Amino acid sequence: MINEQKWQQHLRKKPYLVDAIAGNSAMLVSLGQSGRLYRLWWPHIDYPQHADEIRTGLKLGSAPGGVTWFDDPDAGWKHDADYVARTNAYRVSSSHQEFPVTVEQTDFAVPGQPLMVRGYRLTNNGHEAKDLEFYHYGSFHIMDNELFMTTEFQSEHDALLHFRHQYAFAVGSSEVCSGFQAGHGSWHGASNGYLNGNQIDMKPDGAMKWTFSAIAPGQSVEIPVYIAAGHSRGEALAALSLAKSRSYSEWYAEMESYWKTYLTSAAPCPGGNEAIVALYERSLLAIKLMADEATGTIVAAPEFDEYYSRCGGYAYSWGRDAAFVTTAFNKAGLGSLSEKFYDWSITAQEADGSWQQRHFHDGRLAPHWGLQIDEGSSLIWGMWEYYLHSGEQEAFLERMWPAVEKGAKFLIQYIDPETGLPLPSKDLWEEREAEHTYSAAAVHGGLTAAASFAKRKGKDELAVQWNQAARRIADSIEERCWNEEKSSYYRGLKLTVSKETYDHAVSQGATGFVEQRDKGYERFVLDFDPVVDISLLGISVPFNVVPVDSLRMVRTADKIEQLLTSPNVGGIKRYENDPYIGGNPWILTTLWLSHFRTLQGRYEDARQLLDYAVKHVTSSGLLPEQVDQHTGETAWVVPLTWSHAMFVLAVHMLAERGQL
Template sequence: MNSEAKLQEHLSKKPYLIDAIAGNSEMLVSLGRTGRLYRLWWPHIDIPQHVDEIRTGLKWDGAPGGVSWFDDAGDGWSHDAGYVPRSNAYRVTASHPDAPVTVEQTDFAVPGKPIFVRLYRLTYRGEGPGRVSFVHYGSFRIADNELFATTEFRGEHDALLHFRHEYAFAVGSSSECAGYQAGGGARHAALRGETNGNTIDMQSDGVLEWDLGTLTPGTTVELPIYYAAGMSRGEALDALAEAKSIPAAEWLADTLAYWDRFLANAAPCPGGGEEIRTLYERSLLAMKLMADEKTGTIVAAPEFDEYFTRCGGYGYSWGRDAAFVTTAFNAAGLGSLSEKFYDWAVSAQEPDGSWQQRHYHDGRLAPSWGLQIDEGASLLWGMWEYFVHSGEDEAFLARMWPAVEKGAAYLAGFIDPETGLPLPSRDLWEEREAEHTYSAAAVYGGLTAAASFARRQGRDDLAQAWDEAARGIAKSVEDGSWNEAKSSYYRGRKITVSKEAYDTAIARGEKGEVLPRDKAYVRHVLEFDPIVDVSLLGLSVPFGMVPAGESRMAHTADAVEKLLTSHPVGGIRRYEDDSYIGGNPWILTTLWLGHFRTLQGRYDEARKLLDYALDHVTESGLLPEQVDKETGGTAWVVPLTWSHAMFILAVHMLAEKQELHAR
């Protein structure tokens, strides 16, 4: 099978676009609106992922062609899907005009337990009695590896046990199964609905079948299926035994109560009516699932492009995203999640004081393409924001100070003496190398935060030095980064471009130079990057380097709105010539402009930008990264943690001005 064929097979099992997530912050699952389970991460929410393909279907008397897969959007099945209110339990109802059974499926992870539950309620609607069987096919790709797997049926546990190396997953039910098959062509057996009792195989898949008996019209049967994880076969089987020891309905009730308490302990939505409250609560619930229970890591999104076919992946922790997310946690009264994250962030710092692009839950560097100076700067800024929110927790200050001191020293030493801006690094969108204006604002924010920490530590010498460095950056931006032609700040200076782009620019009179790299290589650098980018709003919000009331800042925001508004669907694109996933408007960029309009006191405009997010939630109520520029439908990542954080912040900013009203 060639690489393209392998990709298409992979996408048939794991599409880019998912509809829902469920979990307990240790186990994370991504789901489709048909109830298909695409991915399962455990014991952390970023790595490793363990599922290849899981399918569920029915057989009934007189059904043509064997098993009918009710988790399939085709073959006549229709689905009604959505979250159980105020929870991270996801419920799907599947029906078929020719099937005598309606299936209600509720997916949830038990808080604090390595147990994922799929609770099925099957209602028989045939005209007369009929026999029905339930078929479960499970193919595990344990630790993202298709090799060295074993599947075994354990009769004493009435379960299939999938294991590889240190990970094991036991799949079973409190209802005794009628048939099983481990490996040995399990997928074909599942399609036929005919198992052969093979007990063990060095394969990754297996089938379980439950005979629901002869049902009469109106009868409802409950069937729970448990996925129990462990770091050994024994642990997984013990977890399965615990799952079976309590009725599934009780697990569900406990889980719903847990999420209700979580929301009750958060700051309530500060107004705006039912529509805003619903998305506010869904945002908090989704953000909690993106914060790792054991380490505190915050990931950008559940991974969906493992092979980097259209992007560089999202299932990692970025300091920049997390700084926005923790600020939203603070606003929502969930500062304990912020504190836990910053305790983790210290573990990810490099010996030289920098923080690199993105990380795994254990602090190790994730796949990367170079330093983004705004990452570490954002972390220092976010640490101070949490410190202020905490009521100036001195214990937190003491834990953070060594990292702050090293991080600020790194930032202060990362200044280009020629321009007065931070030296070239990758931009926040990770697409280009330059001395970016947004990065300058982030470094300003990081240094001023570090100076505030230093004063609390009695280190006025460091506070003065870092404040002076920050003021120098601000002055350099004002003196050398204003683009009169567009009434906007330049996006950056000293931008690296291709030789072809460089030659074209020089031919039309732009300034640039060719600079040496290692060995005999060179980079072609233009003096200015004139593209209008929404990140220029970062000079004002959140980093406060340029007040929102300043004329230049106001003109820049107007340029953003004029040049980046997407037509016909509305919303704000990232920058003028954006081509990523077609150049769509993003939710977070639209809300970013809304933040700025709020600071300006232009509340009606800010509210319209907030409403854009309300109008573009997914069917399950989540916020995506992007909105399709042609159709207005959901595009690309679902959910994006940063999108939800920007919504929370927008709500609180408007509420503080008493401008959050129901529409």
């Protein structure tokens, strides 16, 4: 375990909450409202991460004191930050009450290039000419490793080069620097406004400065700082040379054109509500950054908890999340991203036909808690949804069929003969083992989709077999999973609990059993899990096991709204007494209920739930995972890809019914 002192130091450099992301789907960075760059991933958006600490600041001529860093909370800088409209460029305007200088910083990655651009405009707002020194300090923990780095100043390229193993990063500008320091003491030297010119060191950090003399009142100077990546020192330096060969304005125009073309290629946001349109476009822009350029992998969020201090990490690809995201891509006219993802997904399938919980961009299994049966079934369901969206492309069917067939056969053999539901696995929140009702609904969806694929392939016998299996699951849900006492479906059957929980529950009248496991261990099982959970909506939306207007589903949805609405700030929690990060309402759960209300025809209620998401965007217009239940402020993950996907889907569901 990381010690407390080291952990606090880590959080100072890399807090849980970030304000923005920027990138090009191959390079990804997370940023703060002060413009501080917290993390940098390349050449994939999930792994590896390379930034330790990257900071910029100013020294004002002969003024006493050293460098004032823009992101220092005690330095007196005030920041106004937001995305540049219709792009993934993040712009921060900084001012200081005591200094007559304003700083405009714009961060973006160049599409198709291993290049992060950080453009700075320094303006003298005073009444006298000013001398300025601009400082850039960079510490790279390449591959998230603090060991074995080298930093050197490359005179020929006027750049600092950081490298380790197969990765290198060259930092420089089209403006010639006036000082540098590689390695030991760089932070101390930069903070004090004195760089000693050390050329090379086996350390991760270094600093550079640029001097601007006699900036007249009202005058601005511009300096682009480029972070160029490569798989070797030569590649990184070549990328930096290319960056310097064109002006900052050219790179900016190329980036701006790319994102506007991307949005133009998507289906426009239905309706004319300005706030909804803004969030819809920001959702499409954010989701694109979460889809890896090389592989098509869709990750849940940019990583923010590398040490799993409060969760199990988010920069992985979950089949379930991705199935919702690709359905949003389909609705938004971005089906090519869905197709690319599903081509990737078959590389992550296990030999037995299963898909495990979550994966890296290369299809390798990521750290996980065990099988979630809803993951693979969601993928098969999502494949079918894309196939229909694509106009039933034969080539896609042929590529997917072997994986679909193996996947469906795995699902068929994973049915509990006693209950008719899928055998115990982890639930979609990855917190408990049981035969979950949501998981059963997902398997129903996967098998129904597989049967539809089989019919297209002329495999009528398989189609009948898989449809019958899906029907048996639906029957079992209706026969075994209704909890009349709570007017809701059970969350699951055969819930694994601790011995203490089991003994207490049985003493209170609950029923269950003890099962022998390997090596003499015991599994303590309660027959029913009665907790009301938002995922129960999945029985109808999206997996259509029972219609939304069935009495049981109506009662379940109403019970969800009654029990899970957060009393202080509104929004819908995941489930009763949710302990995760204090039990806040989530954006995606609130939108899930919006989906259900839309399909019910309760459009006003659905719209109110949609508006909740609009009202709880971050300051930069992104959707978080959660909203603080006491303050209504952003809580936990920013941005969550699933949140943005559910918003896009909610918009289209209302619009298709003329209700937006």
